[in-house]
Amino acid sequence: MFDELVAVRRDFHIHPELGFHEKRTSRIVAEKLTTLGLEVQTGVAKTGVVGLMGGDRPGPTILLRFDMDALPVTEESDHEYISTTPGVMHACGHDGHTSMGLALAKMLAPYQDQMEGTLKFVFQPAEEGLGGAFAMIADGVLDNPKPDAALAMHLWTPEPYGSTRVVEGPIMSSSSVFTLTVEGRGGHGAAPHMSTDPILAAAHIVTALHSIVSRNVDPQDSVVVSIGQFDAGTTFNVIPERAVLKGTVRSYNNKLHRKIYRRILEMAHHMAISFNCKTTMETVVIVAPVVNAPGPTAVVRDAINKVMGEGHISPKRTMASEDMGYMLEEIPGCYFFVGAGNDELGFTYPHHHPKFNFDERAMVNGVAIMAEAAASYVLKNGVQL
């Protein structure tokens, strides 16, 4: 199915759509699933599509999830299937995921009569920080029928083509973002004693926050605290009223995540007071960690070994995050990475980069692994790959 996977993926790549605006994409998905004979539901979390396959005979319900959204990035590649929508690009590979979900449905549809159980194909909108998974759960994607297990994957260029990543337990971290405002009192740069300098206070806060990981976290736990934005001031001789810091926290453990926020608040508060400033902490959005359950992880590992041979699994985790974590909080499942990088072919740019692209052969591996894993749940005699 390589040629079809590539053609469908490139069509989505040419026509990328941002989260909750995947109208064309979800229309194509719904049409193809309907043609294949699935029972299709559209408009789940605005632009999400759910297709049920099988279900005539009793057995488990397995949720298979594929995300569809693009990013607000301007593409800088020069291949012939470059994005035609200004400022929008499939820079994470979700065009590939959507194509893979459709190929998988086409591959398994002929086995529909033999299935003992149901495959629930979930095409999700708005994975990129907009809470699409959460919106789909709120719209009932985990009910009627309730899945017994969930599988999802990501094409991954940090891992080379021909390899995969899967690990039991947390595989992607929980993520949150925060805004810290440090209030001082503005004034003339030549008379600092007449004002209260929020830049100096904020600079000390940034330095102090970087001690949280090294001094407050068990060295065996993985945590990231990063400040990505520091806004203050307008010119060289004015002490501003305030400084604003924005950052992110990543961890594999919600309890630890809360502890880190307690430390951020304590440090920022006391550090600001020591410089006669005040702080307020604004938005905090937490995405759950992606945690793989033992049973489904063993199923995926077996599928990878069967499809690709032994020795193609790397047990690496990543501090990136994914809203699939919300679904895996409710349903035991497995999320895995399909290696899609290739130094020789130039597929070396990180996800979200304006020149991001991946080795399209990786889609074949992903579909084959998903097919094998799904079949092991609902097809006693397997699929003839």
Ligand SMILES: [Zn+2]
């Ligand atoms: Zn992404």
Ligand SMILES: [Zn+2]
């Ligand atoms: Zn992604």
